Amino acid sequence: DTAVSQTPKYLVTQMGNDKSIKCEQNLGHDTMYWYKQDSKKFLKIMFSYNNKELIINETVPNRFSPKSPDKAHLNLHINSLELGDSAVYFCASSQEGRRGTQYFGPGTRLTVL
Amino acid sequence: SQQGEEDPQALSIQEGENATMNCSYKTSINNLQWYRQNSGRGLVHLILIRSNEREKHSGRLRVTLDTSKKSSSLLITASRAADTASYFCATALNSGGSNYKLTFGKGTLLTVNP
Numbered sequence: 657d658t659a660v661s662q663t664p665k666y667l668v669t670q671m672g673n674d675k676s677i678k679c680e681q682n683l684g685h686d687t688m689y690w691y692k693q694d695s696k697k698f699l700k701i702m703f704s705y706n707n708k709e710l711i712i713n714e715t716v717p718n719r720f721s722p723k724s725p726d727k728a729h730l731n732l733h734i735n736s737l738e739l740g741d742s743a744v745y746f747c748a749s750s751q752e753g754r755r756g757t758q759y760f761g762p763g764t765r766l767t768v769l
Numbered sequence: 770s771q772q773g774e775e776d777p778q779a780l781s782i783q784e785g786e787n788a789t790m791n792c793s794y795k796t797s798i799n800n801l802q803w804y805r806q807n808s809g810r811g812l813v814h815l816i817l818i819r820s821n822e823r824e825k826h827s828g829r830l831r832v833t834l835d836t837s838k839k840s841s842s843l844l845i846t847a848s849r850a851a852d853t854a855s856y857f858c859a860t861a862l863n864s865g866g867s868n869y870k871l872t873f874g875k876g877t878l879l880t881v882n883p
């Protein structure tokens with residue numbers, strides 16, 4: 657049983673294209689997150705949603721837009737992809753009362769050519 | 770801004786030895802967490818220590834926290850080849866209600882040689 661799943665696992669695309677990454681969690685958690693991990697393995701939070709409401713929105717270009725259709729899903733849409741967007745994107749979720757302990761998905765490796 | 774800084778960046782030991790990784794941070798925290806990341810995989814939560822705790826154990830893991838020095842250490846005893854992974858500390862700060870923001874360090878790459 658996959659707790660936090662992401663699709664696709666790999667995404668290779670051209671500069672200027674628009675792409676989406678999907679995330680689903682079956683843990684019943686209230687909060688979901690998107691992180692970006694760069695080539696040096698530095699992991700930085702991008703967004704978090706709690707019950708479909710945006711909670712954290714770090715300094716991320718407007719080309720990145722999260723969408724949460726329900727509390728089990730948090731998708732990430734990226735417009736006009738740039739070379740610098742190449743990274744591994746991780747989705748995560750957490751449950752109220754667990755002091756922020758997060759469960760991560762397997763990651764989506766995005767390569768922009 | 771980046772919160773945690775792990776030290777060392779890389780650590781190579783023999784199976785059976787102990788591995789110690791350190792983490793320093795800059796601002797106040799509610800708790801500090803350690804995660805493991807195997808190559809090409811997502812992060813896995815290992816252990817959480819609250820800001821009012823000084824030491825915590827879980828199996829072969831021992832975590833300490835010194836809030837006066839803003840530092841934490843993770844000790845893995847009797848290491849195994851399967852412990853080979855990157856280890857990250859993450860400081861957690863409550864961002865309202867039950868929401869916490871985690872800020873990760875750059876990680877320590879641990880290699881355990883059989």
